[in-house]
Amino acid sequence: MGKILVLYYSKSGNTKKMAHLVADGAVEISGIEVRLKAINEADREDVLWCDGLALGSPTHLGTVAYEMKKFWEDKITDWQKLDGKIGCAFSSQGGWGGGGELTCLSLLTILMNFGFLVFGVTDYAGYQFTAHYGTTQAGEPREEKQKEACRRLGKRLAEWIAVCVDGRKELHPLCGNYKRNPWD
């Protein structure tokens, strides 16, 4: 049974709200165990435990918050023990154009550094709203499409874990069990 960790740091509470929605999306896929933890509640065992990881940090100065970076530098010393896990990213930024995508890419870089396979979501969560390299948000998610972009990230992570780890090929998003874009 596949295991997912939604791991986040939040200062203002916005990224925390995103993390809860990402976890909500992950549990939409049955048969996947989901843990939701802030970095101060998590440890290396949580990271070693999971098959899939959704990693969230606020955008501070256009990149990952130092607290999140410190977690990985200090606690995850298990280099070359995490290869082959699957990861994705999310971030709340102060404003659109404020570095949310850059932060997601840096989060994915950290994960790739440990051997993760990383991904984004090709679906549109609503009009002109997607999460191609992770879910980004200005402030907190308020509109339905903003919330759905968080949930869809978690759901996609759960789907990849189901397909790649548990061999449940029927859960591949291309099998077409649900609308992936509003205009479908």
Next chain:
Amino acid sequence: MGKILVLYYSKSGNTKKMAHLVADGAVEISGIEVRLKAINEADREDVLWCDGLALGSPTHLGTVAYEMKKFWEDKITDWQKLDGKIGCAFSSQGGWGGGGELTCLSLLTILMNFGFLVFGVTDYAGYQFTAHYGTTQAGEPREEKQKEACRRLGKRLAEWIAVCVDGRKELHPLCGNYKRNPWD
């Protein structure tokens, strides 16, 4: 007298609309000459001519449109003749989270490769809307803050040209001649 080139490629017309607004912002600073050109109207002489360059491309597959890349690879063979020019970037993407920031960063990378000094805008153009690494847009600019984020990029470029090239230090944005954020 400082010279600015707003150079863009547009497929759908969205990045073209942004380019016009960027040029509108640049002419707000008196004593700066501004040229607005699509890549099919421009040549190496335009790039050599300018002191400052605002470079715009749609986000295609999360990065610069190949037509724009081709322009630089084919036409700008003047390596180490462009050092010290000042540059910035703008991009229209299909949806928020669709790679607009990544495209701006790749446009800036191209410019840095030729020795440009590149920048973003720390101002907020409106509520939760900025252009820290260039101006990004989903589709076309419609709201006032979206239009202002384009104009502000062009204005800032003109200010840096006035200050660094023409020695008009009184035009430095920190001299406080206008509101830089809506809540000021």
Next chain:
Amino acid sequence: MGKILVLYYSKSGNTKKMAHLVADGAVEISGIEVRLKAINEADREDVLWCDGLALGSPTHLGTVAYEMKKFWEDKITDWQKLDGKIGCAFSSQGGWGGGGELTCLSLLTILMNFGFLVFGVTDYAGYQFTAHYGTTQAGEPREEKQKEACRRLGKRLAEWIAVCVDGRKELHPLCGNYKRNPWD
């Protein structure tokens, strides 16, 4: 039986040499079919065909060569038909510090845009030589560690395809069937 495509564009021949080595690494894993193609020999059917893709481009102006970008923009119009494939990147640059890593990251961005899971290699191919975000090279691979960094990328791709697509969990690199670092 897993299928791998090594797809490259090469101008000077350096990236082509890397591509051949990447393919050599992929065939080290038995039971995987490997195709090696330059973009002018490949078509959308090749991309649809594969389970795993190693994508190579020279670094031109700090990012992907326009010819490679054009291939994806023009030929791969099958949006949301490629989700869940696995991808990685390689690039030859003019000199160390010349943008090879940035090019790999842009190649991975293009793949993520189509829903690929992307990865780098945590192994060291020799003293102070790795491929954490794809394999990079200055000019052509000459030293053994430079060649091994290419082969290791292809081998790792084949391993992930074996594990995730064919369910051959015993081929997971963490199962420890070979030395992953020179000092092991």
Next chain:
Amino acid sequence: MGKILVLYYSKSGNTKKMAHLVADGAVEISGIEVRLKAINEADREDVLWCDGLALGSPTHLGTVAYEMKKFWEDKITDWQKLDGKIGCAFSSQGGWGGGGELTCLSLLTILMNFGFLVFGVTDYAGYQFTAHYGTTQAGEPREEKQKEACRRLGKRLAEWIAVCVDGRKELHPLCGNYKRNPWD
């Protein structure tokens, strides 16, 4: 008289060695004041003081060390007081392909976030060795071209400060007072 700060964090001593060489390059331009400080010796006054900043961090997990990020998040709360300063980056990584370029780009992102104009060096410091987006190194600089890539970064920063801040246009690198590439 232009003022330059070389600001670094170093864990193993490698980035510190680079910082000393960057400072050596900066003082090659007469009439520029240069300060060299580790982050634990520096404060916001140093950052406010300088016209130009060379920022160095080791590559940890493919991006900026958390200690360097923390410095900027905790100490530099002077948002929109740093616009128009000029910046560049350098980083020591564990191995080639290990994220040094990505770290430089993240350092430049942090600086752009504060309104800096940022740049790389188009010069080659030796055969197949450049610093297009900042100076990168695997381990410590040992070969002459590796040391020169550090010095050239500092020298170029000093040149831009001389030209843009002090109006000494004769020091523009395009004026051709020295060989910029080994084969010139």
